[in-house]
Amino acid sequence: MGFAILVGLAGWLSGCAPAEQHVALGTLERERVTLPATVDEVIVALPVMAGTWVGQGTVLVQLDDRQQQAQVARALAEVERAEAQLDKLRNGARPEEVAAAQAQVTGTQATLQEAESSYARARQLQRQQLISQADVDHALASRDAASATLTAAREALLTLTNGTRQEDLRMAGAELAAAEASLASERKRLADLTLTAPRDGWLDSLPWNLGERVRSGSPLAVLLVGEQPYARVYVPQRYRVSVQVGDTLMVAVDGVAQPLQGRLRWIANEPAFTPYYALNQSERSRLMYLAEVALGEDAASLPSGVPAQVQLPEVQP
Structure with missing residues (x-):
């Protein structure tokens, strides 16, 4: 019902306004660039007023970036820790650590010699029936413990002198790379809290x-960007x-004496209103196709939103 009224009104207007034949009506527009928020945060500064021309x-x-600043500082600390760990593995043990490990080996060797001597004396005394079997077992356990301690000390010394395993180096390198990637991500989030103009244009809102x-x-x-506007019009079916x-x-703009020359840069393949297959032949004649007509440098100073008319080529009835 409502569409039938709209069709009748459009027919009445077309009959009452013959001067508008062969014309596509619309307005001058510019490309719109919308800058969204990447986080839930408080606005602390709006340094530019709406309606101002801004440069890239x-x-x-x-x-507010205080919370994100803390996240960046934490990520930076993780990178420094990973770098220090990798440098430690690459540089190997210090001379002091090697000397301490060598001294540990020497000390455990002396302890083992003493334990072996004690065990030998205990066996001799046991053969003379001067001590019990328990005393001999205790001496044997002390000798075995000293031997195990010496083995551990030697392995620790070899660990320091043989250098770091390649697997450990790769693992430390991977941890450093992960920390650096996390730092880059946090810095990107911090940068996103400061919205800047990606192109020259008018700050629309x-x-x-x-x-x-x-x-x-x-x-x-x-932002409304682009050196000059374009005509956004509806072409009759x-x-x-x-x-x-x-x-x-040719594009006529309200308030401009002479028509401007433009170039059709895009036109829709589908009608802007009711789908054609839902209409009869009479109704289909009133379908509209959205189109964009690019203008030249002589239109650079024209504002957006101004009514425009595009002259269309005549067609045979």
């Missing part, structure tokens, strides 16, 4: 106010077959 790299919105806590994914700033991408078209 200009700070538009600053979010700042949807959030200073002091508000934004949600991740919410748009923080909207009967002219769709007569225009192709690349065609030169």
Whole structure:
């Protein structure tokens, strides 16, 4: 019912406005670049007002970065720890550590010699029935313990003098690489808290106010970019077959005395309104196809949102 009223109104308007025949109506637009929030955080600075021309790299919105600064500091500390661990493995043991291990070996050798002598005396005394078998067993256990301690001391010395295993070096290198990757990620999150203009353009809007806590994914700033605008118009169905991408078209802009020359850079393949297969032949004639007509440098100073009319080539009835 509502669509039938819309169709009737469009037919009445077309009959009352013959001057608008062969014309696609629309407005001048610029490409929109939306800068979203990457985290839930508070806005602490809005250094540029909406409606201002900004250059690439200009700070538009600053979010509170104190928490993220702490995360970066923690990640940096992990990198330094991993670097120190890898350097330690690469450099090997210090001379003092090797000397201490050598002294440990010498000391355990002396202890073993004493334990062996004690065991030998205990066996002799046991044969003379001067001590019990338990005393001999105790001396034997002391000798075995001293022997095991000497073996452990020698292995520790070999560990220091033989150097670090390649597997340990690779493991330490992998830990360092992981720490560096984590640091890079935290620094990227920190940088994302300062929103800058990715291109030259007009700062169209700042949807959030200073002091508000934004949600991740919410748009923080909207830029209108491009040196000149383009005409965003709706082409009637009967002219769709007569225009192709690349065609030169004349664009009339309200408030500009002379028409501007433009080039059709895109036109939709699907109608903008009700699908054609749901309409009868009469209704299909009122379908519209969204199109974009690029303008030249002579349109660079024109603002966005101004009404525009694109002259279309005449078609045979």
